[in-house]
Amino acid sequence: MSENVLRLENVTMQFGGVVAVNDLSLEVNKGEIVALIGPNGAGKTTAFNVITGVYAPTNGAVYFNNEQIISNHPQGNMKKLYKGENLGKFPHVMIKTPDQITHLGVARTFQNIRLFRELSVFENVLIAKHMRQSANVFSATFRLNYKEEKQMREETQEFIKILGLEQVKNDKAGSLPYGQQRHLEIARALATQPSLLLLDEPAAGMNPQETQELTAFIRRIKDEYNLTVFMIEHHMDLVMEISDRIYVLDFGQTIASGVPDEIQNNPRVIEAYLGVQQDA
């Protein structure tokens, strides 16, 4: 029924002698909300950084809409250092920069909020429209693209209204309350018109009520913008409520995957992760 939007194949990320992500393979299907959970330092954010092109994987490949977008194998010094498996499985080298990945339709948010703090909320969203505009620097300077510019501004205005940031649109992004900053970061990512949205701990530091609002918000945008969502999260209520499937990562390796009920009852997961939470 479903087609792959994102597929990771044997992705290994090794920094010097440390293997952060080890032989990770996973799939995210169209229209799903998939969560990636695991204790601190399990390699979740590293996996995100590999998908979005911040790091080139040491070994492995990433497919987006069944098309290979990233592929690499150990090179140079790493040949000697490499501790992972599947050597020689990925002879082809294809490395993309983060902006190229965003162009393909993968947008992300960050664990530690990375807004353009000194710029207004409106500008923050407007900047995301830059990559889809067609004017070159001369026509933009001489305002020959005024139609496109006007359209960009109108779309942004509309967008801000829909996402409920209308009241704060002229405020500096850095001056917003924490919850709204998270909100804005998601809005900004959405403005790049992605088909796959990666959320890195969207509910970090939020109180239960804000988390509830966020849950509703993610559901809403997923339906409205026809998105596939892949997220890292620590709030188990949010994860269990919202996700269709869950992958559990520990020490860079997948230790379990499945629907929320399975994960909740999986002894390995409880041992590695959930057990600690239940004690607390």
Next chain:
Amino acid sequence: MKKSVKWILNVVMIALVVLLLIFLENNKSDQGMLISVLQKGAILAIVAVAMNLLNGFTGLFSLGQAGFMAIGAYTTAIFLIPVAAVDGVYYMNGINPGIKAFKEVIETAPSWLQACYPYLALIVGGVFAALFAALIGIPVLRLKSDYLAIATLGFSEIIRALLSSPQFDTITNGSYGLNKIPGFSNLLIPFIIAGVCILLMILLIHSTYGRAFKAIREDEIAAEAMGINLFKHKEMSFVISSFFTGVAGGMLAMFMRSIEAKTFSIALTYDILLIIVIGGIGSVTGSVLGAFLVTASKEWWLRFFDQPQTIFGWEVPLFRTGFRMVIFSILLMVVVLFYRRGLMGTNEFSWDGIWNFIKKPFTKKKTAKGGAAQ
């Protein structure tokens, strides 16, 4: 404040500036100091805004301005020195025959075309500076913050060394420098060119590319995640900034009438850095204001500290050549202490801002009273 009032104020201000310039044009001999300070201020304003485009809006800390100015200045000078004066200028080593032939050809052009040569020369100077920037940008822009500053500083010094090296004697006249450069035919011209250049940069800053530059300044990683190609946009900002710096360098050559490689030492870059820090990094109007204020106080207002002064028969101690710079440094320190982010911060000039500034002492009282009543 009402929009119509602002319009009137704008028109009045521009009219006043134009009137002042026309007055100065007609009284050149009496107002020599004011004229030269204003012209130099206008030229440095272009460089300051260009540097601000790079440092304040794109967040690239570059210190190569003097080098790019030198490229612009030498190109303009070589282009403009009249053929008749060439042998006098290059009296030691002679001029490169290719350049001489080129100059002889362009001097046969019709006079209306020759009238455009100064502008053409400035643009060519800017283009050469931009080309050089594009070339060194490829390795240099991979560096960040302080490292970028050091690398650009190094290239700026390389340019200066090359210009004064004996190998290029027949082109740049080595350490003798170039003179007999024709100046501006009219006082208004440098101000018009400066106005156009700064206007273009303002338009760029407010365009979609300007927003992308600001995004890079705020957060490179986030900007990249928003689909902004870091290298492309940094290179673009670097090249455009260098173009205008080159144009300003050419104007400086035309203003000073004679140039040598020493003119474009690191000290020149520091002067411009000083201007944008005083004016406010990230504020175009701040840079323009800073350019005029710094030039005026360095060259003119503080001059009297350099001469021995006697008040009622008592000779004031310390007043001697060079003391001006001591006072200047103290003033700078005071400004930096009281205006941490420069005179304008990241704000732009606006009539509302002036209005609030005038109103401030009165409104402050009110809030103080309100505070006491609570």
